[in-house]
Amino acid sequence: MAEPADRASYPTALGASDPETITLLGHDLAEEIMGAVGFGELAFWLATQRRPAPSEIRVFEAVLAALADHGFTPTAIVTRLTYLSAPDSIQGALAAGLLGGGSRFLGVTEDTGKFLHEVLESLGGALPSDEAGWDAVALSTVRKRRAAREFVPGLGHHVHKAGDPRTPRLMRIAAEEGLFGPHLSLFAAIGRVHPAVLGRTLPLNGAGVCGAALADLGLPLPLLRAFALLARTAGLIGQLAEELRHPVARDVFLSVDLNNTSVPPDPFVPEPLGEGDGDG
Known part of the structure; x- marks a missing residue:
């Protein structure tokens, strides 16, 4: 029987199957991917x-x-x-x-990768060629974030205050594989220059360096x-x-259920609207 001319079609390069085979990414799943x-x-x-x-x-x-x-x-x-x-x-x-x-756990990976990418895009393709150049970009970036009272994604950790051990290790692996790209270069520079702006030294955390490494791999930023x-x-x-x-x-x-303490209600009181704050 002929297929209807208006039959819907949903193309995909991912998984597809028929009665005999399963295809994934253009390969036979059972014979070419499983175990290989x-x-x-x-x-x-x-x-x-x-x-x-x-x-x-x-x-x-x-x-x-x-x-x-x-x-x-x-x-x-x-x-x-x-x-x-x-x-x-x-x-x-x-x-x-x-x-x-989310933004405090795991989401920092995405936040850092996107933040670094935005800074790199603002350079219009004119990327630094040496460490001094990266430091100059990083210094300008951290100053802008501080002036805007915004955090620098990937900077700081609640436990590893003296340094996150994952960060230098991942940077070494990327360098060994020739994949230490512009996102990691900028992130490393932020680690070098931020004390001069913030007045204290914070660690480059593991979630942040992972975001930089993933971005250097060319993986989709929204993912x-x-x-x-x-x-x-x-x-x-x-x-x-x-x-x-x-x-x-x-x-x-x-530990929570047996140690809670009853206190009087603390009603929420909304702040009064000022002039011009209403809907008009």
Whole structure:
């Protein structure tokens, strides 16, 4: 029977199947990808629809490792607590942790990559050729952020105040693979010059350097947080696996439930509208 002329068509270069085969990225999934392509390589390939070089895979997988787990962060705690509340919903526990990936945890990867890219775009293609040139751009950038009372994404860490060990390691890996590009160069320069503007030294954090490295790999900027969430998914699975063997979520819950203190209500009072602040 002939197909209707107006039949809808939904083209995709990703997964497609027929009764005999499954095709992924133009390759036979069973025969050419399974057992031959690592998960990190496949994730990169799916996002870019081009197969990464070994050097790119090394940097990309180093980023995934850096972001997989960082202890009892809010994302890990909420995953464990959700599992305590709903052990029948493993997907709910994982989703709860991933939904907490925002501007303070995990989202910094995206924020830093986009911030650095915006600065680079403002240069109009005239990128510095040496460290002194990068320092000049970084100094101007940090001064502008300070004048606007805005934070510099990727600068500072609540635990690693003397230096995040992930940052120099990822920079070395990128340099070894010839992938230390303009985003990492600018980020490193910010680390060198910011004390002269801020009057104190803050560490370049791991989430920020991951954003710079991902941007240098040419990955889509709107997906940078997604890669951080991909990495953290593995970490959250680890948190749940440990919760099964050595549960702590109930203790976390009880430490709050048994130690709360009743206080009088503190009603919210909206600020009065000034002249000209209404709708007109």
